[in-house]
Structure formats: C-alpha cells, structure tokens
Amino acid sequence: MAQREGSLEAPTRHALDWQNPKFYDEADLFHELERVYDICHGCRRCVSLCTSFPTLFDLVDESPTMEVDGIKKEDYWKVVDQCYLCDLCFMTKCPYVPPHEWNLDFPHLMLRAKAVKFKKGEVKFRDKLLSSTDALGKLASIPVVTQVTNFAINNGAARSVMDGVLEIHKERKMPEYAGRTFRSSAKPRNDFPVKPGERTPGKVAIYSTCYVNYNEPGIGHDLVKLLEHNEIPAVVVEKEACCGMPKLELGDLETV
Ligand code: SF4
Numbered sequence: 001m002a003q004r005e006g007s008l009e010a011p012t013r014h015a016l017d018w019q020n021p022k023f024y025d026e027a028d029l030f031h032e033l034e035r036v037y038d039i040c041h042g043c044r045r046c047v048s049l050c051t052s053f054p055t056l057f058d059l060v061d062e063s064p065t066m067e068v069d070g071i072k073k074e075d076y077w078k079v080v081d082q083c084y085l086c087d088l089c090f091m092t093k094c095p096y097v098p099p100h101e102w103n104l105d106f107p108h109l110m111l112r113a114k115a116v117k118f119k120k121g122e123v124k125f126r127d128k129l130l131s132s133t134d135a136l137g138k139l140a141s142i143p144v145v146t147q148v149t150n151f152a153i154n155n156g157a158a159r160s161v162m163d164g165v166l167e168i169h170k171e172r173k174m175p176e177y178a179g180r181t182f183r184s185s186a187k188p189r190n191d192f193p194v195k196p197g198e199r200t201p202g203k204v205a206i207y208s209t210c211y212v213n214y215n216e217p218g219i220g221h222d223l224v225k226l227l228e229h230n231e232i233p234a235v236v237v238e239k240e241a242c243c244g245m246p247k248l249e250l251g252d253l254e255t256v
C-alpha cells in the first residue's frame with residue numbers, strides 16, 4: 001500500500017524519552033543522526049529555513065563521498081549547534097513526520113543531541129551564565145548594578161574584556177537593563193466586566209517574559225494601555241519564572 005505523505009494533517013509529536021538512559025547513549029544518537037541526515041540530504045526541502053540545513057548540505061557536498069557517510073562524526077555537531085529549536089521544519093515542511101513510517105522529528109533529534117552534549121559537560125560556562133536570563137535580570141535590576149551594567153554594555157574597554165572572557169563580540173548590540181522591571185511597575189486594570197468573545201475568554205493574564213520584564217518594559221506597558229483602551233480586564237500573573245527556552249536550547253533538560 002502506498003505510504004501517505006506526513007504533515008498533510010497536524011503531525012503527531014511523540015514525547016521526548018529524556019529520562020531513559022538510552023536517550024543519552026552517544027552511539028545510539030549518532031546512529032539516528034546519520035539516518036536522519038541521510039533522509040534530509042535526499043530531500044533538502046528545508047534549505048531556506050535556518051542555518052542547520054545549509055550546514056548539513058555543505059558538509060555532504062564537501063565530503064569525499066558526497067554522501068552522509070563521508071562526513072566526519074565530529075562535524076555532526078556543527079548542524080546541531082545551528083538549530084535554535086524553532087520547530088518550523090517539523091511543523092510546516094517535513095513530509096516524513098509521524099505518522100509517516102520514517103518517523104522524522106528533526107527538532108527533537110537536535111534537542112536530544114544538545115542534551116547529550118550538556119550531559120557530557122561540553123557546554124561552556126559563558127553559555128550557562130548567559131542562559132540564566134532570570135538570575136541575570138534580577139541581579140542587573142538592583143539599583144546601581146543597573147547603571148554599572150549599562151555602562152559596561154556601552155563601554156568599549158569593558159566590551160573588549162567581555163569579548164575575551166565571555167566571548168560576546170564587542171560590537172554585538174546588547175540590550176540595556178531597565179531601571180524598573182515591568183512586573184514591579186505594571187498596573188493593568190482588572191475592573192472591567194468580562195465580555196467573552198467567540199473564541200476568547202475576554203480577560204487576559206500577562207506573562208511578561210524575561211526580555212520585557214528586565215530589558216524592554218515599555219513593550220509590556222504598551223500592551224497594558226491597549227488592553228485598557230479596549231476595556232479588557234487584565235492581571236500580571238502572580239508568579240513568574242523564565243520560560244526555560246534558553247536552558248532548553250542548551251540541552252539542560254533538568255533545569256527546564
Ligand atoms: S527547528 Fe532547528 S533545524 Fe528546524 S527549522 Fe528550526 S532552527 Fe532549523
């Protein structure tokens with residue numbers, strides 16, 4: 001019987017088996033990476049989505065065999081490092097996602113590879129530090145520390161030091177920290193009557209995100225004004241922590 005193409009309906013996503021010791025078996029991971037890289041090399045549909053796929057296809061095209069078996073195993077990581085887990089390839093492009101028998105979930109495989117790398121301790125201190133957005137934000141929001149941090153962000157000599165120690169390029173634009181966080185200053189109105197829409201509950205709980213909370217509270221305040229203008233009752237969620245995406249991208253599954 002002909003195999004029906006995947007992704008004609010919403011793809012089936014299998015849970016990540018991240019607590020199974022086999023998940024961290026490097027030989028098993030490389031076996032799966034080779035299988036999936038070979039399918040992608042034969043397809044190449046995702047070439048325009050991100051840098052992972054062009055990296056893979058360049059590695060294939062420049063290998064002695066011009067096939068996946070010609071790529072050095074240590075170069076497999078170059079593909080993994082370029083994936084930022086946006087899920088586009090899985091959600092929008094791939095015809096081999098489950099329930100297709102090839103069972104291809106590229107982002108989950110990249111996440112598994114990142115988790116293996118993290119477990120092996122091959123993640124740099126600077127990555128662990130920079131992915132602690134909530135902790136850094138809390139620290140940088142302390143009065144005086146905010147001014148010192150913003151000074152350092154905009155100071156050439158300090159940026160050269162950061163370039164050397166943290167490998168943040170000195171010309172990379174970095175977001176400054178706000179004097180007052182969004183959560184400490186937002187006052188959304190909750191006294192409007194709830195008017196449920198056809199597909200919406202008619203009230204809003206605002207999750208600010210680390211970036212809006214610590215770096216760009218103005219975006220959050222604009223949202224509050226918009227909700228107030230439209231008389232939609234809103235609250236800032238009572239407790240908030242980092243969504244975990246930076247740690248997920250690092251493969252630090254335990255922390256997430
Ligand atoms: S999930 Fe990763 S590999 Fe897939 S499109 Fe996004 S960045 Fe690229």
Ligand code: SF4
Pocket residue numbers: 039040041043044045046047053089090093094095096104106
């Ligand atoms: S993820 Fe799927 S659609 Fe994208 S290149 Fe690989 S096989 Fe093709």
